[in-house]
Amino acid sequence: MITIWFALVSLAYAPVFIGANASIPPTEKSIIRKTVCEPGNAYRMFGYDCSYMDLTEVPQNLKSSVKIFDLSINRIKELTKKSFTRYSDIKLLYLFENRIKTIEKGTFAHLTGLEAIDLSSNSLSSISVELFKLPRLRNIYYSDNPLLKIGNDLKHLEKPITAPLQKLFMAYCDLSSIPDLGILPDLVYLNVSFNLFDEITPQQFSPLCSLNTLVIENSTHLSPCTCKSLQAYLDRRLIYVNHTFDCPTVHEEEVYCSESVNATADTDDFDKCLTRVQEKKRDEQAKETWMLIVIGLGVFFIVFICILYYFHRRNVKKAKLLEKQSTKLRHIHQTTNGNVEVLLSRAE
Template identity: 45%
Template sequence: MIQPKFNGDRVLLALGALITLTLSFANGFATLATELDRPMRCQLERTYRMVGYNCANLNLKEIPQTLKSNLQILDLSFNRIRDLNKQSFARYTDVKYLYLFENMIQNIEEDTFTELTGLEALDLSSNALKSVPVEIFRLPLLRNLYVSNNALHDLEEDLMLLDKPIRAPIQILNMADCWLTKLPNFGILPDLWQLNISSNPMTELTVEQFSPMCNLRSLDLNNTQIPICACQTMTTELTARRTKILNNHPHCTPLFASEQSICAQDVSPAPPNTDFQQCMDVRNSRILDTKAKTAWFKISLGVLTCIVVFSLILCYFHKRNVKSMKDNNNKPGKISVPIHRVMVPSGDELPIVENGNRDKLIHNCD
């Protein structure tokens, strides 16, 4: 009888395949468990005593309409939302912070954000927008606006239909990588202090475009294509206004006198800067209004304090007098009941009564 020949290599290969298959199944189950652990609906969160919902990374295609209507923070980032309309946020008019970055938003219907009068921060970064809805710039409390990584080719044309200066008190504006060749004309921006226009082909950028931003404190120009002389002039002017410039182009800050002289020849006398002056007038008027309100508040507080102190003093003396009268009335041996004394005539003296004729006649008869 012929015995089968034992092949060790085949056994080892079979064992290896079995171990690999087992590990693959285990890895697959682990991955599946991880996916199951991910929340499949919006999570209610509270931040700084505000009601918020975290709806990020849920593959949403539209705005959920089953959340609490009094929410103030709504995070819808990393989803697949394409369109927004008037009904998208009709239930959430109390929202203050709205995050829509990393979606696929292409179309935003007119008046989508009109009712969000309490909105303070809006992030529309990394979408497929060609412009920004103009009603956003009419929101009375909007301070932070992020629209980076959008090809905003139509923004300048849409801003021509907007009344200037804009109503929104924007303080932080991020328009990085938006394919802008020059700054959009928003009118004067007296509240803006941080601007990011990095990674834009700013071939038409001039220092005059920053005139309406008299309060600008931080400007990001990294990876921005700017002509050499325009960049040098702008850097010099804005640095004199105490604006911190973030720029990775060394030619924007000339090190040698020859570089300065070359650009100085191309600089023409600047016309009177009316936008900057108008911006400063608005800021100064606001400062004066704030000081006036503060002064009136202090005066009112002082008058109110005097009235309260005077009232407390009167109350103190009144209580003191009442207590003193009670102490005097309660002394031992003193009759507290008043005595009514009657004068009785002595001897033959008769009381003289002046009232009545009858008494006089009787007296005359005697």
């Protein structure tokens, strides 16, 4: 079981994710139900493997310093504000394949160090908007949830989001359109496979200026011209797609389609996204520059202190040497005077 847990943790840090879900659980025959959460370490982080325990709620008797929390494949139906109150240091949280239907507002708000969360294969109809406010959240798994209320959720989403989202999984979520999360300058991977979209336009990907991988298998039946436009757009943006669009050919629409293929210009959101990317790069460069300056000043002061200490030690040695020489001269002087007095007394 620990091996499986380590594999899950590895997926959270892997450069590329495979498939719609975070992992493939073992067969029922290989499952051994545990009675206690197993502690362990991975990537120098302490965690608990609480999977396969038939839990109905988040256990509250574990060490609060847990950073990797695997609660997958249990019977949890809801999450509340109290679920993770004592576990504020969590970085990786696995909740896939439970029975979660509701998540109380504020459940994740205090998990400011959270980097990856897996909520796939549950019964969620809404997304937790607060996740997109977490300052370090990079990877979100929402696949295999009937997100029928996502449209209303997105109306309450404050944009631009503050989470540095890099990978988003929303396969098998009953989506009717590409989720509008606003400008996402860090998003490089998007999985929206097996959703029956009403329509897809190239401009829906404009706010995702860093996107390089799109997984959109069997998601919709596009009209010939829309299909060609989308294919041309993705080719221009050099976005890798997991399959080739099989665009049907309709001869009477060839003239229109030829114009449509060229109508793949980005919206203003693309330029805004690029501006955000450049701003982030400048901020990182500025931080690196200041870090180098701080390190340089630190080295300078250390060297300066070492030099002062060297001269101080040298002056102390000189002072001790002069004191020894002075003592020796006084001794010689006293000895000489004593000898003169002895000689004078004998002469008398």
